[in-house]
Amino acid sequence: MEEPVVTIAALNHRFGDKNLERQVLFEIDLKVQPGEIVLLTGPSGCGKTTLLTLVGGLRSVQQGSLVVLDQQLGGASPPELVNVRRQIGYIFQSHNLLQFLTARQNVRMALELDPRATDIENRTQQILEAVGLGERLDDYPEKLSGGQKQRVAIARALAHRPALVLADEPTAALDSKSGRAVVELMQHLSRVQRTAVLMVTHDNRILDIADRVIKMEDGYICT
Amino acid sequence: MKVTWVRFKTPLAWLQVTREKTRLAVALAGIAFANILMFMQLGFLGALFTSITIPHKSLQGDLVIVQAQYETLFSIRSFSRDRLLAALACPEVASVNPLSVAPAIWRNPVTRTGRAILVFGVSPERPAFAAAVADLEPLKIPDRVLFDRAARPEYGPVASTYAAGERVVTELSDRQVEVEGLFSVGPSFAADGNIITSETTFLRLFPERSPSKIEVGLLMLKPGADPIQVQRELAGRLPPDVKVLTPQSFAQLEADYWAGSTGIGFIFGLGTIVGFVVGAVIVYQILYADVADHLSEYATLKAMGYTDRYLFGVVVQEGLILAVLGFVPGVVLSLGLYVVAREATLFPISMPFDRLVLVLVLTVGMCAASALIAARKLQAADPADIF
DSSP states (O other): OOOOSEEEEEEEEEESOSTTOEEEEEEEEEEEOTTOEEEEEOSTTSSHHHHHHHHTTSSOOOEEEEEETTEEOTTOOHHHHHHHHTTEEEEOSSOOOOTTSOHHHHHHHHHTTOTTOOOHHHHHHHHHHHTTOTTOTTOOGGGSOHHHHHHHHHHHHHTTOOSEEEEEOTTTTSOHHHHHHHHHHHHHHHHHHTOEEEEEOOOGGGGGGOSEEEEEETTEEEO | OOOOOOOOOSOHHHHHHHHOHHHHHHHHHHHHHHHHHHHHHHHHHHHHHHHHTHHHHHBOOSEEEEETTOOOGGGOOOEETHHHHHHHTSTTEEEEEEEEEEEEEEEOTTTOOEEEEEEEEEOTTSOOBOTTTOOOGGGGSTTEEEEETTSOGGGOSHHHHHHTTOOOEEEETTEEEEEEEEEOOOOOSSOSOEEEEEHHHHHHHOTTSOTTEESEEEEEEOTTOOHHHHHHHHHHHSOTTEEEEOHHHHHHHHHHIIIIISSHHHHHHHHHHHHHHHHHHHHHHHHHHHHHHTHHHHHHHHHHTOOHHHHHHHHHHHHHHHHHHHHHHHHHHHHHHHHHHHHHHOOOOOOOHHHHHHHHHHHHHHHHHHHHHHHGGGGGOOGGGOO
16 A cells, blocks of 8 residues: 555644634544545635645644655754645646746746756656647747646646645636636546645536545534 | 755746846836946046046156145145255255146137136246146247147137137236147146146236245156155155155045045035935836736745745846846946036046946945845745635
């Protein structure tokens, strides 16, 4: 049996100062296996985005155990967090592409972080062709449609073959057709690269791509 | 644990700076403007020092004697001619050469308007001015003067008329004189032009003056004599109402006077600082707007695993790129303005290499400082906020 990509045990998280403190995550237990696609759903404010940022090493763990790619994030130093982040692919609600870089340069930015990456030029081209943008390599984001930008973002997230991809409502800004195309692309690439995906979504139309759907409510995982 | 070494191949700073052409143009215009401000101020300051010491550097002598309280040639005090004879008693001194200096009113021969001019009285036998500057021979005739061909045009078309072979007769200090030759010193901040005449004519121009008083004594030393040593010896030998200077310290005293004892050095120095601050503010505005506009993108880079230091470096690089790119038009425009200012003022405004280096260093410092301040905004780029 392979080690899980993410192992969460008894994770609690609070926001605010002492007097105004509000707990947003309660006793979260969760494992994500390699290559598994897990969808997190639930109403706004249920804590799913907070959970995602914790797993991504973008927020410090307060209480509980959170192991991502063999690194305990509780008490991890900033350089350790940076190293974990480099092994994760991130896809955001808005594409967050660098406006002053072309599609090709945006993807390169992810590959250049990997000191072992070789043949960056070809790999950039391959991954952009895989997301159907082989013709738009040197276009700036402003020239691309919303769906195309999100596909560049997916290419950027998957270019360095991360073991884990974190996605926050990647279809929210897209119409149903391009949204469907985008998640199917993610599903396909995750199968090919054996990448685990942890995706927060409100979008009921895409639940079928998941291996597992986890519902959250008021900071708890519903079982 | 250290973050592993990373190859950064995409020149992020360059791509970001050059992507938005309008913003780049505004930034470069701002930096060039700051450069022009600094270059003009430093140019005028440099011209002040150059022009103000041209007469000093045109004089011939191994040592110079002036009155003890000497500060500037343009309000010079006199001392007794006997001091020169005392200096001549020193065995290393080969010859002495007295020089009288006083301002007078020159009447424009065409418009008849009066204007102050600096008059030097010399002995026609001994070349007080370097041979290249003036030939003193014609001054042996009384009431003849040599006119500064580089003087401001307000004195009238003296040089051109004389060069055309016509006589130039006008009044100097209410006495009729005739121009009998030209020399070249040029205007300074203190005098718009210069006149050289003989001691005899000088005393006729200023009848209230005593022939026993002079303003500058030029000493020629015997071959092989060490000026510094003779200077020390003369300082002990002569009464304390005069001081002995090397030609360098003679010019330096003049420069110090204008830099320190007048407001001029301060004003131009302040102007340079204002240029620096204006440039720094413009660059800061541009870089701050750049960081603020791209905050979510910087946060994304942080999420992907780029370090704070890397992003900090990008902003600083942007500042340095702007500094170098803005410096080029700044220099070109300043050189053009130097030509315009030189023609308008006749001041010796030039662009010495060390000023180029100074302003480049100031520009780089200005942009780096602005970038460091603007880069603090990066801390607001929190990757946890972009989810």
